[in-house]
Amino acid sequence: MIKAEQKPIEEILGYLEPYGKIILSGCGACVTVCHSGGEKEVALLAESLKMARNKDAKPLEIVEITPARQCEPEFAAELGDLVEGAEAILSLSCGVGVQTLARTYGAMAVLPGVNVVFMGETVMHGQWEERCQACGNCILEKTGGVCPIARCAKQLLNGPCGGSSRGKCEIKRETDCAWQMIFDRLKTLGQLHKLTEIIPAKNWGTESRDMGPRRMVREDLKV
Amino acid sequence: MKAGSNLEKVLTAGHFALTSELGPPKGNDVAIIQKKVDFLRGNVDAVNVTDNQTAIVRMASMAACSFVRQMGMEPVMQMVCRDRNRIAMQSDIMGATALGIQNLVCLTGDHHTFGNQVHAKNVHDLDSVTLIDMVRTMRDNQTLMGGEEKIDGEIKMFIGGAANPFADPFEFRALRLAKKATAGVDFIQTQCIYDMDRFREWMKMVRDLGVHEKVYILAGVTPLKSAGMARYMAKNVAGIIIPDKLIDRMAKAEKGVDEGIKICVEQIQELREMEGVHGIHIMAIEWEHMVGRIAETAGLLPRPAVE
Amino acid sequence: METGPGIFNPKIIAFCCEQSGIPALEMAESAKLELAANLEVRPVPCAGRIETVFLLQALENGADGVLVFACHEENCQYLRGNIRAKSRLSYAQDRLARIGLEKERLEICNLAANCGKKFAEVLKDKVEQLRKLGPNPFSRRH
Secondary structure, three states: OEEEEEOOHHHHHHHHOOOOEEEEEOOOOHHHHOOOOOHHHHHHHHHHHHHHHHHOOOOOEEEEEOOOOOOOHHHHHHHHHHOOOOOEEEEOOOHHHHHHHHHHOOOOEEEEOEEEEEEEEEEEOOEEEEEEOOOOOOOOOOOOOOOHHHHOOOOOOOOOOOOOEOOEEOOEEEEEOHHHHHHHHHHHHOOHHHHHOOOOOOOHHHHOHHHOOOOOOOHHHOO | OOOOOHHHHHHHOOOOEEEEEEOOOOOOOHHHHHHHHHHHOOOOOEEEEOOOHHHOOOOOHHHHHHHHHHOOOOEEEEEEOOOOOHHHHHHHHHHHHHOOOOEEEEEOOOOHHHOOOOOOOOOOOOOHHHHHHHHHHHHHOOEOOOOOOEOOOOOOOEEEEEEOOOOOOHHHHHHHHHHHHHHOOOEEEEEEOOOHHHHHHHHHHHHHOOHHHOOEEEEEEOOOOOHHHHHHHHHHOOOOOOOHHHHHHHHHOOOHHHHHHHHHHHHHHHHHOOOOOOEEEEOOOOOOHHHHHHHHHOOOOOOOOOO | OOOOOOOOOOOEEEEEEOOOHHHHHHHHHHOOOOOOOOEEEEEEOOHHHOOHHHHHHHHHOOOOEEEEEEEOHHHOOOOOHHHHHHHHHHHHHHHHHOOOOOHHHEEEEEEOOOOHHHHHHHHHHHHHHHHHHOOOOOOOOO
8 A cells, every 4th residue: 555654743833834723634544554644643643733833822723534535536525514614634645635635625725744655565563665666567477476666776677786685785784685586486486487588678658657647547437 | 890899809809808997087187087098008908987886976988988089098888777768878879889989888887875966866767688688779770779760870889798796696697697698798797706616606607508608708806905995895895795715815914905916816817717707807996007017917918909 | 749829730640550550549548648739640441541642632631741650561461551551652752852842741650559659759750850841831721
């Protein structure tokens, strides 16, 4: 899922300076799973913000809500009743939710309270790691289920580079070398021959993130 | 002849080749290049000109190569995948060949976080394997990557690459070299060798795959200056292995520099005897004045003159 | 404890674990030991029941200081509740430090059921400490 981290509170307080009453909207999906924007985190942040503003004698009124998601019109609409009298929305959802709210409530400032950091896996409770970069053309079949776009610092398709040492990446000793993992997995699967085939250069500019903002359509669903 | 460079001619004629390396200035002071070329001229067949090595910004390899040529030496241009996309790369190759540069080593490149512009966008449009393939396409197909767009003129490049017998996974390293051979590499230079046993093992794997008959292999050496340098490299540089007995030798030596040169010469002599090793690549960055002494002591001078 | 006009008696909210904090409190009371003048006790079945937000709400709602009385680390009847409480309190301290709240306003104390004396001492020390820090400026104004 999408992983995000709350922005530093000083930054958020900076955004909220002009306002006296805000809606603080969490999201019940990805940011709940990584403990940065779910119902609990909304409550904690609301308390912290109120306390900080109390000290400066500029109290901040906060209305809390955590819809199941923010990235769809039906869920964004849940804030509708609360908008009256509120001056801004602070959203703890990923950038998608923030933008959906901004589009839905065009007359209100919608401010981001988290930084999306990556799409990743919960490795253990409290630790999340990047696994996917939405490259548009998944090659996990060729690489034994380990993605070199997301997990190789140089996004090599024909790695490893000369800096792979004892299974670790040259840029950080704690980082596993993706190509060592790919090698190990393919060996376990009896598919090492896949590594002798050259994977051609990626079509970054036409199939991936460099082609501009992407769109996906299912005409059959647009009834 | 694929390009007709001096390096290619030396290797094709069956001589044991010798190359070295120089780093361009961190600015545009051409006198720095002149100084290094003056040390190296006549002592090697060609000199690699690095491309923003360790992601530290230096004068572009192509520009520095052009000066090296003017100063009377044959350059080997280097191009990393870290900083340029395929448009810039093909454009640079057209420019380089127009400037008379005939050797190009294709590399992945050290990660940008090692350098002095750590906030840069990481390019890596291609990797070293697909870059080699691209240059081969330009040369042998006379088209851009993709095979469709015709190039005006001929792109004559002797294509090089790198290999690291000391990186992991070890059992894959020879196969990766084979992959570069399939992609069209003409010669490779290895990472600097200290662990002879491991290098021997790697060479055997390379020979078993028949790659030594498709690709010229130049063994890399770097003279040690002190035990401290040896320890530092062994600990901090990923992909370099230095056996303890070498570190001990450096530590016990009266003069580190002299011992380091001695070890380097011994290594060269040992490597010369190995089947499939076609030459030596001396990497003595910022120590270029030692290259002549090493070459002479190792009996590699004078360099062969080829027509 | 001194009381009277001009004396600042800090409001202390004490979350007390029913296995340790509450019995210790009762022991202190029956021994007639002096306790903080402005103390509010909140019993919890285990310190691990304390959600981080309870600590913040306590401070925001007017406490000058918050104490958590929990069992010794190896003695939690719910196995790791006291360790969770410690971790949550530490997280709250770090977060609140970013807005300027002094770490001393939040503290966890580990004790056993028969530590009536320790209970009273910890409270006394906290009152002294909070007197020096002054009233909590992060509370809502009444």
